Amino acid sequence: MDDLNLTIETFFRGKSIFITGATGFVGKILIEKLLRSFNEIDTIYILIRKKGADSPSKRLQKMIDCTLFNTLKSQKPQALQKLKVISGDISTTALGISESDLCLLKDKVNIVFHTAATVKFDEDLKVALAINLLGTKEVVDFCKELNNLEVLVHVSTAYSNCNRKDVDEKIYPVSWDVNKIIQATYWMNEELIAEHTSQIIGSWPNTYTFTKALAEHVIADASKDLPVTIVRPSIILSTANDPIPGWIERLNGPTGIVSAASKGVYNSFLLHQWAIVDMIPADIVVNLLICSAWDTANRKAKDVTIYNCCTSAQNPLKWGDFISQCLFHVRRNPSEKVLWYPKAHAYSNRFLYNVGCFFQHIFPAYLLDTLNMFMKRNIKLVPIHKKLSKASKAVEYFTTNEWHFKNDNFIRLHNSLNIEDKKTFCFDVRKINWSSYLENYVLGIRKHIFGESDCTLPKARQMLIWYKWAHRMTRFVLVIFILKIGVGKNAAKFMLDVFNKCLLMREELIY
Ligand SMILES: NC(=O)c1ccc[n+]([C@@H]2O[C@H](COP(=O)([O-])OP(=O)(O)OC[C@H]3O[C@@H](n4cnc5c(N)ncnc54)[C@H](OP(=O)(O)O)[C@@H]3O)[C@@H](O)[C@H]2O)c1
Known part of the structure; x- marks a missing residue:
């Protein structure tokens, strides 16, 4: 069969996947969807770091205990056996993966989803650089070791270029030589970096968006040797439908403020009410991640393809x-x-x-x-x-600002799906009814956070x-x-x- 005619299901058949950020909001939804959608996936290796007293395996157990996995557990409980924990930390050399695990992964892994990041806007620059920039470089170096890699999907953010108002699906220059920044992170100590943070980040509003912009350059550079793609979601909120409507677990971004307002402890907001806010349901992001892997591997594109995963152009909300x-x-x-x-x-x-x-x-x-x-x-x-x-x-x-995100690649990809895939991996944002979506979002906060x-x-x-x-x-x-x-x-x-x-x-x- 011609590769281009491969359905998404056929493409994932027999594949082994490696995921960073598995314990995060997006990572969990991605794992659940992969396991539920593809019966014949081989293995999903998930990179988890030790946290406090919890070992990576214990963290996996905690992860699958959450309500998000209930549908999967009732429909396909055996699918969870395809999850294999790899102990590691993206901010360390070679992702902190042991030699024996590395040997195993080298021949097995076909698809890599890199979702791990620190999403704290005001993270110390040294930490943000270590995780978001050096971590991405380590993932790229890891991918270069893989013998059967078909695609590396990097999750960025639509706001990685928030220092400009019109954001196309392309890489924009940054004011620094990214390799020099990488070198500097090795010798500059925390105090020195903290002291010069505002000069270093320049026109970016925070260390998060700045380091995510730098990471995109690492990926673009890697496109010379690897099949890579970048997905840039805007503000990710609860799931719209899949596997349940309104699933959310973190208080970051607008969710913290909405939660506080719902308790009656917070009620004043600085915002431009006529400005368009770009928000995207988490399951739509995950569907796009899966489809972009299939698309990039199939097209065998020479350059990095970028997908702005946004709603404002097709279904704006103020x-x-x-x-x-x-x-x-x-x-x-x-x-x-x-x-x-x-x-x-x-x-x-x-x-x-x-x-x-x-x-x-x-x-x-x-x-x-x-x-x-x-x-x-x-x-x-x-x-x-x-x-x-x-x-x-x-x-x-x-x-208090508004952006115009162009998303031609995003629309093209959706249009290229067959009818069945459009249903299973829908990311048609025109279908979002904001009122009912936000009701489920509020109910989700009530149920899953409170x-x-x-x-x-x-x-x-x-x-x-x-x-x-x-x-x-x-x-x-x-x-x-x-x-x-x-x-x-x-x-x-x-x-x-x-x-x-x-x-x-x-x-x-x-x-
Ligand atoms: N949330 C949004 O609104 C949003 C919007 C646009 C783009 N994004 C992007 O989407 C991706 C996922 O975001 P999210 O909302 O799922 O974030 P999240 O819930 O905070 O999850 C982050 C994940 O990264 C992992 N991680 C962080 N540092 C690590 C390290 N040193 N080694 C190994 N793993 C590490 C975390 O592991 P631990 O559990 O061990 O901490 C966690 O699994 C990120 O790349 C983010 O930039 C998010």
């Missing part, structure tokens, strides 16, 4: 709509334990946002902590708020009615209090005038 829809679904499906009635105030003006934060977050947090101290209750809101404001600062750059069962929803809804009235009463009492002070007092009248003017100036959503 920040304002994201916030209002999440709030709507959070109120319809509230958490069992909320601190206050969930609200959302979106500011595009930094000064007003800071004022909003003071009155909505900082002042109430200090007030409640003082009350808790007198009542001898061990709840501390101030540290929580400090963490949340750090998290929200980290995403500010992305909530650990709250759906059967507690009716009680939680009842409770939220009480919080709503408590919120209204508090607002009413505050207004009366302000008016009382204001009667006959010029200073108070002046303050009310200022307040009214602020209200007019404020570009915000109040729900």
Whole structure:
């Protein structure tokens, strides 16, 4: 059969796969999908590092114990036996893989998915370089040792070029010679790198996007010797459908802020509500990863093919709509334990946002902590708020800017799939209904992050009615209090005038 006519299933038949980042959000979904979709896959080798007291094998056990694998366990429990742990760490020489494992992998591995990375935006540059840049170089060197490699799929990010507004599916130059940076990481100590971080990262907003941009150059360079491809997802949120809707496990990015807002502890956001936010369901990313492996291996492309895995060009969503829809679904499906009635105030003006934060977050947090101290209750809101404001600062750059991602390769690849593959590995983002997707996202946060069962929803809804009235009463009492002070007092009248003017100036959503 002509290679080009290979279906995706046929391509994966008998193949052995090596995956980095298997314990991560994307890695787990990828493994589950591979095992569920391909009966005749040979082996999936997963690189796992030791963490704390947990050995790599124990971590594998913990990984498959999570709800994501329930469908697979009920449909094909024996498929899990195809998983083989390889102990290693991408930030060490030769990925920290033992000689005997290396010998085994050399002849066995056909496909490599490199998803491991540190995704912490404000990671120390030395660490981010060690994992995201040197780690990628180690993966490339490892691939060069493989005798039967058909494709290396590298997971980057759409924001690796966020210092430009229009991002095509190509490699953009960086201001540094990547090889010199690699050399420098060997001799520069942590303090020296930390001291010069802002000069080194230049126009990139953080160490994460900068190091991911550098890693793309390592991959592009490797394309001279290896069949490689780069997939660049935008902001990855919960699964849309596969294997279950709404599966999510991490609080990073917007999920941390939405979770805090749903508990009623966070409600002021700095964002441009008309700006387009590019978010992508995790199962769509995984489907593209699988299809891009098949496509690159089949086409035997000489250059690196890049896929911008984004939604904004075909199914745009605005920040304002994201916030209002999440709030709507959070109120319809509230958490069992909320601190206050969930609200959302979106500011595009930094000064007003800071004022909003003071009155909505900082002042109430200090007030409640003082009350808790007198009542001898061990709840501390101030540290929580400090963490949340750090998290929200980290995403500010992305909530107040907009990018145009071109995704011709992404669309071409989808169009080239046959009808069956389009169903099994769908990444047609036009099919996403944002409202129902975001409802599942909110329900997913409730279930998989807060650990709250759906059967507690009716009680939680009842409770939220009480919080709503408590919120209204508090607002009413505050207004009366302000008016009382204001009667006959010029200073108070002046303050009310200022307040009214602020209200007019404020570009915000109040729900
Ligand atoms: N999440 C997003 O919104 C997003 C958006 C665009 C692109 N991406 C890209 O997608 C990929 C996967 O992201 P994710 O969300 O799945 O991240 P994640 O949940 O934080 O997972 C990261 C994975 O990398 C592994 N890892 C990190 N350092 C390692 C090391 N030194 N040695 C071995 N393994 C190491 C982690 O292992 P441990 O469990 O041992 O820490 C974990 O399995 C990354 O390349 C990321 O840049 C993510």
